[in-house]
Amino acid sequence: MTRVFRDLEEFRAEAGRTLGTSDWLPVDQRRIDMFAEATGDRQWIHVDPERAARGPFGGTIAHGYLSLALLPALVGRIYRIEGLRMSINYGLNKVRFPAPVPVGSRVRVTTVLQETKEAAGGGVQAVLRSTMEIEGGSRPAMVAETVSLFHPHG
Secondary structure: OOEEEOOHHHHHOOOOEEEEEOOOEEEOHHHHHHHHHHHOOOOHHHHOHHHHHOOOOOOOEOOHHHHHHOHHHHHHOOEEEOOEEEEEEEEEEEEEOOOOOEOOEEEEEEEEEEEEEEEHHHEEEEEEEEEEEEOOOOOOOEEEEEEEEEEEOO
16 A cells, blocks of 8 residues: 655655555566566576576576666555655665566565755655565565655645
8 A cells, every 4th residue: 555645744754764565566577578678688597588497597587677677666656745746766875686586576665764855946855775575585686775856846
């Protein structure tokens, strides 16, 4: 269930807290192949199931950057801020991919609002730490510290 913040002040009050956990998202070969096509990254560990079955992971795995690209959709399932004119991905402070995401697995994200501060133009800059877990996995697939800018209406 998506958590709804009435405004930026209500959102900012959650600094230092976990905002929530998304639902599970399947990572199938079609999604991996579409990402490979979009990015031109067609390395065999991602797109060649026969060769990958004999490789180090026993099958194809998702691109690390596919995991990162899934972040906006997964975080969007965790929370929403009402009254925004726009939100912008401002950048990344740190990203790590501790474990591969095997084809056919499911992933979800837990997001913590680490800090917020005033941004130019009356907006808010937020630093969020999102940890992607693999269903049944012992290590996270990804840990990303992202920076977002939120601008209210008016």
